[in-house]
Amino acid sequence: MKQGQDLRVAQGHKLFSELSESDFSRALGLFSARVATYKKGEILRAMGMPFSTFGLVLSGTVQVFSLDMDGEPQMMANVGAGESFGESLAYLKTEESPVNVIAATDAAVLWLDIATLRARTAEGDAFALAISERFSSVLALRALFQNDRIQILSKPKIRDRLVTFLSQCERRSGSRTFIIPFDRASLAVYLGVNRTALSRELAKMKNEGIIDFFRSSFRLL
Structure with a gap:
């Protein structure tokens, strides 16, 4: 898939939806966006390593795993095209990732860094403030999804x-x-x-x- 086609997938994400082409490009700049491709089975982020950027899947599927108390892998999320992962970890500037992120299929991921967004927001930049509000909404949705996961695992049967x-x-x-x-x-x-x-x-x-x-x-x- 060509990069231009990939990025159209990103435009459907809540973070970028309904932005004009020019504003979408500006938003990508705020996140120092870059595209990376991975083969099936390749590790995108390893447990114990820094997790300073979050990802938006452009094609394929990636899976997020943690370890249970017995050291067995436990899937936390299955992330397909148009979906994102790692927002909270990136927001918290996590030094040691508590999860492994692995490509379940060949995949392309748009990596997004919030450092520039933080700086521009602190300066009072109006566009950065608007994008920051969108990012806050994404974080809120992530919290809801995590609550859904807790509800599942709390059931004994x-x-x-x-x-x-x-x-x-x-x-x-x-x-x-x-x-x-x-x-x-x-x-x-x-x-x-x-x-x-x-x-x-x-x-x-x-x-x-x-x-x-x-x-x-x-x-x-």
Whole structure:
């Protein structure tokens, strides 16, 4: 995918939506934006390393992992084209990343640094202030998504985790039928459950008329 096409994906993000072409270019300058490409399996950000910029996925998918108390990887987010990650870590100028970010597929990422935005905002620059407000909204949305994740992991049973997750997906999509961003293996990791047990529970829920699904398309009944 050409860079110009990639950047059009970025223009649909809440941070840049409805900006004119000239204002979009100005905003990219405020973030010292740069594009980087990665092969499947490549590490974008490693645990323990500085996390000073946040990313907006232009193509492909990246996944964010932390470690549980047993040292096992636990997926925190599955980030597709047009979505962002690491905003809070970049905002806090995190010296040691608590997560690994890995390319789940070949991917292109727009990296954004908020240092210039901070400086221009402190100077009272009107455009920087407007973009800073947008960034604050993105941070607020990230907090909501993190709360959704906590709600899932607080459920002791696989079925309860599934229902909570699927209800969140339904709410975000605004439709009774929706596509989840995971295959079965990734969904098991995201929910923190055994893959075989997950498949068994999905089959039970379908047979009981609680859900219907085909591959990644789901519907709560």
